[in-house]
Every structure is written in structure tokens, then in C-alpha cells.
Amino acid sequence: MDEDLDLEKLLKYSLDTWLFKQGEMVSLVIHLGHRLGLYEAMDGIGNTTAEELSKVTDCHERWILEWLRCNAAAGLIKTSDGSNFELEPEAAAVLAQSDKPTYAAAVFANLKPIEVIDGIAEAFKTGIGLSYDGQGDGSEHAVEAMCGPMSKALLVSQVLPLLNGVEEKMREGARVLDVGCGTGLAIELLSEAFPASTFIGYDPSSRAIAVARERFSSHKNVELFDLGAESIPDSTNADFVMTLDCLHDMPRPDIALKAIHGALKDDGTLLVKEIKSSATWTDNLRNPVLALMYATSITTCLSSAMSDTDTLGLGTLGLNPELLSAMIKEAGFTSFHQHEVEDPTNLYYEIRP
Ligand SMILES: C[S@@+](CC[C@H](N)C(=O)[O-])C[C@H]1O[C@@H](n2cnc3c(N)ncnc32)[C@H](O)[C@@H]1O
Numbered sequence: 028m029d030e031d032l033d034l035e036k037l038l039k040y041s042l043d044t045w046l047f048k049q050g051e052m053v054s055l056v057i058h059l060g061h062r063l064g065l066y067e068a069m070d071g072i073g074n075t076t077a078e079e080l081s082k083v084t085d086c087h088e089r090w091i092l093e094w095l096r097c098n099a100a101a102g103l104i105k106t107s108d109g110s111n112f113e114l115e116p117e118a119a120a121v122l123a124q125s126d127k128p129t130y131a132a133a134v135f136a137n138l139k140p141i142e143v144i145d146g147i148a149e150a151f152k153t154g155i156g157l158s159y160d161g162q163g164d165g166s167e168h169a170v171e172a173m174c175g176p177m178s179k180a181l182l183v184s185q186v187l188p189l190l191n192g193v194e195e196k197m198r199e200g201a202r203v204l205d206v207g208c209g210t211g212l213a214i215e216l217l218s219e220a221f222p223a224s225t226f227i228g229y230d231p232s233s234r235a236i237a238v239a240r241e242r243f244s245s246h247k248n249v250e251l252f253d254l255g256a257e258s259i260p261d262s263t264n265a266d267f268v269m270t271l272d273c274l275h276d277m278p279r280p281d282i283a284l285k286a287i288h289g290a291l292k293d294d295g296t297l298l299v300k301e302i303k304s305s306a307t308w309t310d311n312l313r314n315p316v317l318a319l320m321y322a323t324s325i326t327t328c329l330s331s332a333m334s335d336t337d338t339l340g341l342g343t344l345g346l347n348p349e350l351l352s353a354m355i356k357e358a359g360f361t362s363f364h365q366h367e368v369e370d371p372t373n374l375y376y377e378i379r380p
Contacts, residue, residue: 053101056094057122058135065094066123066132069104069114076111128180133172139163139326147326156330159232159276167235171210174272177370178212182271183220186298189366190377193267193296197221201266204229206256206287207273211239214249224248227263231255256283263290271300272373275346276331278338284358288380297360297378301351303371304344311344320344348374 060066068084069075077092084091095112098104103122105113120127139147140163150156159166187194197203200223205214208228218226228251230236236253243249252258256270256277268287274280287297302320305311314320320343324330329342339345352363355378362379 049101053097054135055138056097056101057103057132058138060094060098060122061132061135065091066114066119069112070119070123071116074111074113080112125176126179128176130176134169136169136172143326147330150330150333154333155336156333158331158334159230159327160234161330161334162327167210167232167238170235171212175212177372178271179216181368181370182213182216186300186366186368186375187217189368189375190267190296190298193298194221196266197224200224202264203227204259204263204265204268204287204290206230206259206268206270206283207276208239208251209235209273211235211242211249211251213269213271214239215242218243218246218249222248226250227265228252229254229256229259256280257286259286259290261289264292265290266292266295267298268295269298269300271298272302274299274301274351275341275343276328278332278335278340280339280341280346281354281357284354284360288359291380293380295380297355297380299351299376299378300373301346301376302343303374304347306347306349348376351376 063084063086065080065084065086068080077088077095080086080095081088081091095104095106096109099106099109099112103118105115105118114123120129122130122132124130125133143157143161143163143166146157146161159170162169187197193201197217198221201221203214203217203221203224203226205211205226205228208214208230209232211228214226214228217224225248228236228239228249230239230252231254233253236251239251243251257279268291270283270287274283277283291297303314304320311317324343324345327343329340329345332338332342332345333340348365355363360378360380362377364377366375366377368375
């Protein structure tokens with residue numbers, strides 16, 4: 028051992044590093060529980076054993092026991108003796124109940140294929156990242172798994188009522204544009220709540236748009252384009268435009284905002300939902316999952332934001348309120364208001380032409 032090294036610090040760095048490996052491996056175990064319906068089977072039954080759980084899930088008892096003990100060691104399932112286990116109701120709201128805003132178990136299926144990791148390593152050399160379509164088969168579903176539970180809980184019931192006059196227009200029949208619509212969850216939520224309105228979705232991910240087209244195959248009031256925000260025509264004449272968690276993913280959000288400004292009616296409204304972030308490093312340290320945010324940026328958001336030449340390269344934490352305020356002025360908008368919403372991850376802005 029090098030004598031110049033502080034042994035205590037060395038052990039701390041070593042443990043911190045291995046804890047990330049533990050997180051990676053436990054992620055896989057959470058994914059298995061999600062995929063095999065094990066958390067759902069434990070929800071509401073109180074105390075159980077590997078033998079009982081194996082019967083109701085039709086899984087092998089020895090494998091179930093190892094899975095239960097891994098979850099208990101990770102603090103996700105309770106046990107006092109390593110033989111009797113309980114999924115507490117609060118844990119069930121995170122791991123078993125897909126209708127809860129706190130539901131997270133579906134996110135853990137998003138393990139990156141090796142060709143995507145190779146592509147990201149390559150991006151460190153070339154500077155050019157992977158677009159959302161370059162993220163591997165099935166990755167279009169990962170975004171909805173991550174953002175969906177909060178959107179379902181908040182968009183219609185809490186966010187829309189905050190926007191001056193938007194609900195009324197949508198009830199009567201408004202022209203709504205979802206920019207960066209992904210697989211179309213927001214359009215689904217709004218079209219159910221406001222069937223008299225018409226919806227247009229734009230997203231350059233042809234895979235996400237294919238899923239959205241399937242989703243709305245029988246809807247006459249939904250139109251979808253596999254195009255980026257920069258291509259939205261001035262003739263769109265929208266009453267309401269949304270960009271939900273996507274300006275920071277765009278190579279040129281400044282150009283996108285100009286196109287959105289052109290597409291909005293003079294009395295229209297733009298809703299921007301963006302990741303909570305600050306211009307200073309120390310303020311961002313308040314985020315308890317900051318490292319997760321930066322890791323997501325490298326693997327997804329920054330990668331998309333740098334998937335072209337001549338980009339702004341914002342990434343997950345790159346669009347703070349000050350920068351957004353300056354960008355919307357530059358794009359021609361005149362008013363900007365940040366709303367208070369009980370969302371731990373995102374900020375919501377009402378913006379007018
Ligand atoms: C984090 S996802 C959000 C999807 C959806 N709005 C939601 O809330 O679930 C970001 C989306 O931005 C899209 N995107 C990336 N560049 C874009 C661009 N130039 N114009 C429009 N959308 C873009 C991606 O394809 C992806 O679907």
C-alpha cells in the first residue's frame with residue numbers, strides 16, 4: 028500500500044465506489060421483482076415467507092428466498108429474521124402500485140445495451156451524442172416509465188388549472204400542440220379530459236412516434252409528426268403548446284422556442300415543464316439525487332442535446348429559470364411566470380407570446 032495515502036479516506040472512496048456497484052446490482056433485482064410481479068404479490072398481504080410467495084407467484088422457492096433477502100438487505104423489504112418478510116404500504120406505493128405518483132419499479136428495466144454504451148464512449152471523443160432513437164430497442168418506453176407516474180398525478184388535476192384560461196378553451200375545443208411528445212402520454216391524458224380539443228404531437232424519435240400512432244390509431248382528433256420542434260410551421264395556429272421535460276434534450280432549444288412562438292396564436296399559452304435546476308453548483312447540491320441526474324444526462328439528455336453539430340448542449344440540469352427566461356425573451360415571448368407545483372423534480376412555467 029502507498030504510504031502517502033490516508034487509509035481512512037482510501038477506505039471511504041473504496042466503499043463509496045462499491046456502493047454504486049451495489050446500486051447497479053440491486054437495480055437488476057428490482058427489475059426482476061417488477062417483471063415477475065413479486066412486489067405486487069406482496070402488496071397488502073402483510074407478513075409472508077418464501078414458501079408462501081413462491082406458491083402465489085409460481086416461482087421457485089429458493090430463488091424467491093434469495094430475492095427477498097437481497098431486497099431486505101437493501102432496506103426495501105422488512106424482516107427481522109431473514110425468513111418472514113413484509114412489503115410495507117409505503118414501500119408498496121413505490122414498488123408495487125403502478126397507479127401511484129411515487130411508483131418507480133418500472134424504471135429499472137432500462138439497462139443500456141452494450142452498443143449504446145459504446146456509442147456514448149465514442150461521443151466523449153467526437154462530441155456528437157446519440158439521439159433518443161439511438162438509445163437501443165425499447166428505450167422509447169423508458170421515458171414514460173420515468174416521467175409517467177408524476178404526469179398522471181399532476182398534469183390534468185394540478186397543472187392545467189393554474190394556467191390562465193387554458194382549461195376553459197380546452198373544454199370548448201382548443202388546438203393543442205405537444206412538442207417532444209414522446210410516446211404520447213400527455214396527449215392521452217388531455218384528450219381523455221378534453222375530448223372536444225384537437226391534439227398535434229411532434230417528436231423526432233420515429234420509434235416514440237410509432238408507439239404514439241399505435242396508441243391513437245382510433246382517434247380522429249390526434250395528429251402526430253416524427254419531426255423536431257424546429258420544423259413546426261407558423262401556420263399551426265395553436266391555442267396551447269406544451270414542452271414537457273424536453274427543451275433541455277433538444278440540440279437547439281432556442282430555435283425550437285422561436286418556432287413555437289410562431290406556431291402559437293397571439294392569445295395562446297406555452298407550458299414549459301423543465302427539470303428543477305439552478306445556475307450554481309452549490310444550489311444544485313440540494314438535489315438528493317444529483318449524481319443520478321448527471322448520469323442520466325450523460326446517457327440520455329446531454330447525449331440527445333449534442334446529437335448534432337452546432338448545439339447548445341444543455342443536458343438534464345442545463346435549463347435553469349434564468350436561462351429559460353432569457354431564451355424565451357429572445358424567442359419573442361413577453362411574459363414568463365413560474366408556478367408552484369408539488370413536484371419534487373420539475374418546475375412549471377406559463378409563458379405568453
Ligand atoms: C424526456 S423525453 C419527454 C417526453 C414527453 N414529453 C414526456 O413528458 O414524457 C424528451 C423527448 O424530447 C424529444 N426531443 C429531442 N429532441 C427534440 C427536438 N429537437 N424537438 C422535439 N422533441 C425533441 C425526444 O425524442 C424525447 O421524446
